[in-house]
Amino acid sequence: MHRSDFYYDLPPELIAQYPLEARAGSRLMVLEGADGHPRDLLFVDLPGLLRPNDLLVFNNTRVMRARLYGRKMTGGKVEILIERLLGVTEALAQVRASKPPRPGSSIELSGGARLDVLSREGDLFRLGVCETTFPEQMARHGHVPLPPYIRRSDDASDEARYQTLFARYDGAVAAPTAGLHFDEAMLNRLDDLGVRRAEITLHVGAGTFQPVRVDDLDRHEMHAEWLEVDEAVCEQVRQTRRRGGRVIAIGTTAVRSLETAAAGGELQPFRGDSRLFIRPGFRFRVVDALVTNFHLPESTLLMLVAAFAGYERILAAYRHAVAERYRFFSYGDAMFLGSPGGISGSERPG
Numbered sequence: 001m002h003r004s005d006f007y008y009d010l011p012p013e014l015i016a017q018y019p020l021e022a023r024a025g026s027r028l029m030v031l032e033g034a035d036g037h038p039r040d041l042l043f044v045d046l047p048g049l050l051r052p053n054d055l056l057v058f059n060n061t062r063v064m065r066a067r068l069y070g071r072k073m074t075g076g077k078v079e080i081l082i083e084r085l086l087g088v089t090e091a092l093a094q095v096r097a098s099k100p101p102r103p104g105s106s107i108e109l110s111g112g113a114r115l116d117v118l119s120r121e122g123d124l125f126r127l128g129v130c131e132t133t134f135p136e137q138m139a140r141h142g143h144v145p146l147p148p149y150i151r152r153s154d155d156a157s158d159e160a161r162y163q164t165l166f167a168r169y170d171g172a173v174a175a176p177t178a179g180l181h182f183d184e185a186m187l188n189r190l191d192d193l194g195v196r197r198a199e200i201t202l203h204v205g206a207g208t209f210q211p212v213r214v215d216d217l218d219r220h221e222m223h224a225e226w227l228e229v230d231e232a233v234c235e236q237v238r239q240t241r242r243r244g245g246r247v248i249a250i251g252t253t254a255v256r257s258l259e260t261a262a263a264g265g266e267l268q269p270f271r272g273d274s275r276l277f278i279r280p281g282f283r284f285r286v287v288d289a290l291v292t293n294f295h296l297p298e299s300t301l302l303m304l305v306a307a308f309a310g311y312e313r314i315l316a317a318y319r320h321a322v323a324e325r326y327r328f329f330s331y332g333d334a335m336f337l338g339s340p341g342g343i344s345g346s347e348r349p350g
Contacts, residue, residue: 001217001279001280001311002215002216002217003212003214003215003216003217003220003298004215004298005311006297006298006299006302006303006306006315007297007298008297008315008318008319008322009322010297010322010328011322014322014325014326014327014328014332015149015150015327015328015329015332016327016328016329016330016331016332016333017150017151017152017331018157018331019157019161019162019180019331020331022183023161023165023180023181023182023183023186024043024044024181024182024183024185024186025043025044026042026043026181026327026332026333026334027040027041027042027043027326027327027333027334028041028042028043028045028046028333028334028335028336029041029317029320029321029326029333029334029335029336030049030335030336030338031309031313031314031317031335031336031337031338032049032289032336032337032338032339033338036310036312036313036316038316038317038320038321040324043181043186043333043334044186046186046291046336047186047189047190047193047195049336050190050193050195050248051195051245051246052193052194052195052245053194053195053196053240053243053244053245054195054196054240054245054246054247054248055195055196055197055198055236055237055240055245055246055247055248056190056195056196056197056198056248056250056291057197057198057199057200057233057247057248057249057250057254057257057258058164058166058176058179058182058197058198058199058200058250058251058254059164059176059179059199059200059201059202059204059250059251059253059254059257060164060166060167060168060169060199060200060201061167061168061169061171061172061176061201061202061203061204061253062163062167062168062169062170062171062172063144063145063162063163063167063172063173063174063175063204064082064085064138064142064145064170064171064172064173065138065139065142065143065144065145066081066082066083066138066142066145066173067079067080067081067082067142067143067144067145067154068080068081068082068109068110068137068138068141068142068143069109069110069141069143070107070108070109070110070115071107071108072097072101072105072106072107072108073105073106073107073108076097076098076099077097077098078095078096078097078101078107079095079096079097080093080094080095080096080107080109080115080127081093081094081096081145081173081206082134082138082142082173083124083173083205083206083207084171084203084205084226085134085135085171086126088133088134088135089128089129089133089134090118090126090127090128090129090134091126091127091129091134092121092124092125092126092127093124093125093127094123094124094125094206095107095117095125095127100120100125101117101125102117103117103118103119103120104116104117105117107127109137109141110141111137111140111141113129113130113131113132113137114129114130114131115127115128115129115130116128116129116130123210135170144158144159144162145173145174145206146158146162146330147174147209147329147330148209149296149329149330150329150330150331161180161331162175162180162330163175163180164176164179164180164182165179165182165183165184165187166179166182166199168199168201169201169203171201171203171226172202172203172204172205173204173205173206174204174205174206174208174209174330175204175330176202176204176250176251176253176254177251177293177329177330177331178250178251178252178291178292178293178334179250179251180330180331181291181334182250196236196240196245198232198233198236198237199233200227200228200229200230200233200253200254200257200258201227201228201257202225202226202227202228202253202254202256202257202274203225203226203227204225204253205223205224205225207223207224207225208223208225208300208301209296210223211298211299212298212299212300217277217279217303220277220300221275222275222276222277222300223275224273224274224275225253225256225273225274226272226273226274227253227256227257227260227270227271227272227273227274228257228270228271229257229258229260229261229267229269229270229271230269230271231269234261234267234268234269237258237267237286238267246288246289247286247287247288247289248287248288248289248290248291249287249289249290249291250291251290251291251292251293252290252292252295252301252304252305254287255278255284255287255290255304255308256274256276256278256304257270257274258286258287259276259278259282259284259285259286259287260274260276261286262285262286263276265285267285267286277300277303278300278303278304278307278308279300279303279304279306279307280303280306280307280311281307282307284307284308287308288339289336289337289338289339290305290308290309290335290336290337291334291335291336291337292305292334292335292337293328293329293330293332293333293334293335294318294321294326294328294329294332294333294335295329296329302314305335305337308337309337309338317335321333
């Protein structure tokens with residue numbers, strides 16, 4: 001398939017620029033069953049789609065205040081987006097400036113700290129910080145790294161709302177946005193229903209917003225993201241299979257984590273980088289259903305959900321979402337996608 005196969009028209013006014021007042025206040029499109037027709041519900045209706053003994057898998061990554069501002073020694077303005085910390089005094093980062101900084105040059109941050117440009121590694125720069133640490137600079141001077149399609153500066157509300165309630169481990173530069181819809185009341189309702197919960201960690205990288213630069217998807221090089229699926233999660237999946245429950249991923253990051261850990265044919269603990277590219281034709285080994293937001297045209301995330309729910313069904317569902325004025329992307333509405341077809345939860349390898 002080709003990148004252009006995943007294009008759809010999206011009016012700019014449907015891109016959500018702010019979160020709704022209530023986390024669980026969004027709409028929920030449901031796509032399940034053989035007919036492929038979407039149903040329009042509210043996110044608060046989600047418990048009605050779940051069953052006792054289902055297992056919801058959340059991503060517990062925490063978004064860092066990863067955007068920093070500064071100046072080159074020549075005076076030019078610089079915007080830095082920390083992609084990954086390499087200890088406390090080195091980091092890989094995107095650097096936006098009128099001219100890319102050269103290795104050996106320096107950048108002065110808005111708080112006065114100095115960064116040394118150590119090397120260039122593809123689209124990223126390896127930076128070192130002097131007489132302080134990156135966590136300290138991000139805590140003092142960092143900004144919430146809102147996605148590029150949110151056309152405003154971050155404000156105080158984003159500190160809480162661009163973070164899930166179960167965020168634990170710093171490392172992401174973008175939120176696992178399907179999890180943003182869950183509030184305490186929703187989690188309590190799920191507990192009362194008998195729905196179980198598990199947590200994986202995938203530190204979402206800025207590469208998630210990078211466009212696919214080639215039309216032939218066989219030539220696309222997927223960006224790497226660090227993840228961990230531990231033995232406790234693997235055992236929870238096995239127990240879910242024995243109970244006849246479903247494994248329901250909350251977000252594409254949970255899908256990518258679980259399917260990476262099962263890439264050898266059986267779900268096993270995994271810790272490290274993944275470049276797994278999920279697109280139509282992929283065989284899902286773990287995930288039975290998926291809660292996700294709406295994704296950018298021609299993006300790898302749209303390709304993932306098309307692989308899960310079916311290419312034609314997803315493109316038709318997105319056309320329906322546009323016609324019904326759903327809110328798109330990080331602060332937008334959600335979808336519930338049923339079984340990827342043909343394989344029930346009990347038939348999947350654990």
